[in-house]
Amino acid sequence: MVLGSYEKIVSAKTTNNKIYKHAQDGGIITSLLIYALEEGMIDGALVAGDPDHDWVPVPQIATTPEEILESAGTKYTMCPSIEAIKKVVNEEKLNNIGAVLTPCQCQTIRKAQKYPMSIGSFANSLNLIFGVFCLRTFSHEAIDKFAEDMLGTNIRDVKRMNIAHGSFYLNEWDDNKRIPLKELHGFEQKGCNVCKDFSSLFADLSLGTAGSPPSYSTVILRTKKGLDLFNSVVDAGLLEFDPIEDVCPGLSLLEIRGEGKEHQANKEIKRREEQGMFVPRIF
Numbered sequence: 001m002v003l004g005s006y007e008k009i010v011s012a013k014t015t016n017n018k019i020y021k022h023a024q025d026g027g028i029i030t031s032l033l034i035y036a037l038e039e040g041m042i043d044g045a046l047v048a049g050d051p052d053h054d055w056v057p058v059p060q061i062a063t064t065p066e067e068i069l070e071s072a073g074t075k076y077t078m079c080p081s082i083e084a085i086k087k088v089v090n091e092e093k094l095n096n097i098g099a100v101l102t103p104c105q106c107q108t109i110r111k112a113q114k115y116p117m118s119i120g121s122f123a124n125s126l127n128l129i130f131g132v133f134c135l136r137t138f139s140h141e142a143i144d145k146f147a148e149d150m151l152g153t154n155i156r157d158v159k160r161m162n163i164a165h166g167s168f169y170l171n172e173w174d175d176n177k178r179i180p181l182k183e184l185h186g187f188e189q190k191g192c193n194v195c196k197d198f199s200s201l202f203a204d205l206s207l208g209t210a211g212s213p214p215s216y217s218t219v220i221l222r223t224k225k226g227l228d229l230f231n232s233v234v235d236a237g238l239l240e241f242d243p244i245e246d247v248c249p250g251l252s253l254l255e256i257r258g259e260g261k262e263h264q265a266n267k268e269i270k271r272r273e274e275q276g277m278f279v280p281r282i283f
């Protein structure tokens with residue numbers, strides 16, 4: 001069960017054109033966060049902003065639909081969101097937060113909620129966890145270099161980044177403006193090579209590009225909370241969706257991605273152990 005436990009998996013897209021234009025894929029995270037905020041289910045959203053327009057993700061607490069919309073789109077660098085939670089809870093006095101996290105960050109939060117030491121009491125303020133699919137992240141320096149090498153352009157002129165079909169794309173789906181991911185091996189964060197969680201196993205809802213046709217997001221509805229929110233947004237006419245079984249490439253690609261990541265991580269863990277190196281225990 002490489003995809004963990006879930007209620008159902010769908011391929012979905014927002015019906016709101018403004019959200020769609022800003023969003024990475026189907027605009028599902030943005031749509032659900034805005035709905036949850038407007039309906040009082042959360043009092044703020046912990047998202048990854050880009051205040052300096054240089055693709056350095058900065059944790060931000062969004063308390064208006066405009067701020068949530070502003071943060072849409074994927075930044076392929078780790079956003080130090082966990083570090084920001086304490087500040088958000090203490091200074092902004094929020095205790096009912098929806099958060100967008102990578103799989104490793106979802107694990108950290110669930111552990112902290114279960115074993116309430118250190119950031120435990122703050123972690124309990126996260127009530128709705130959106131986990132993204134994740135194969136790897138890159139340092140900002142590496143992304144800066146890709147922009148220069150691929151486009152001969154400044155990172156600030158990049159409007160969009162995508163990782164899909166085994167390549168890293170900047171700005172558009174142009175075969176002349178992509179780097180095959182195998183050429184980027186060595187630029188990823190070192191911890192990513194021993195990470196086995198592709199689909200954010202511990203989130204309320206997990207979302208990603210893989211499995212869906214272009215312009216749609218794959219959504220794994222894991223908890224009742226996640227499923228209820230999704231159904232409410234569909235009932236409000238804000239999303240359209242198909243079961244994952246009805247779309248191409250569908251479930252099989254998700255399983256391939258999940259199993260592939262686990263296999264690579266196991267290989268790297270073995271290699272590091274054989275060399276007597278420290279291996280962090282990421283699920």
Ligand SMILES: Cc1cc2nc3c(=O)[nH]c(=O)nc-3n(C[C@H](O)[C@H](O)[C@H](O)COP(=O)(O)OP(=O)(O)OC[C@H]3O[C@@H](n4cnc5c(N)ncnc54)[C@H](O)[C@@H]3O)c2cc1C
Binds near residue numbers: 078100208
């Ligand atoms: C670091 C990273 C790696 C990813 N890798 C893959 C992958 O390998 N395969 C795959 O299928 N999908 C991957 N995704 C998921 C995919 O890029 C989309 O996030 C997903 O399909 C949801 O699309 P959307 O249109 O609903 O999101 P949107 O509505 O555009 O919302 C995106 C949300 O993600 C937040 N966000 C952006 N960057 C970060 C970050 N670094 N950390 C935390 N939150 C962030 C934004 O603030 C925003 O709230 C990755 C996402 C991230 C953040």
Ligand code: SF4
Binds near residue numbers: 195196
């Ligand atoms: S690959 Fe794993 S460790 Fe790396 S950012 Fe993604 S979830 Fe975190």
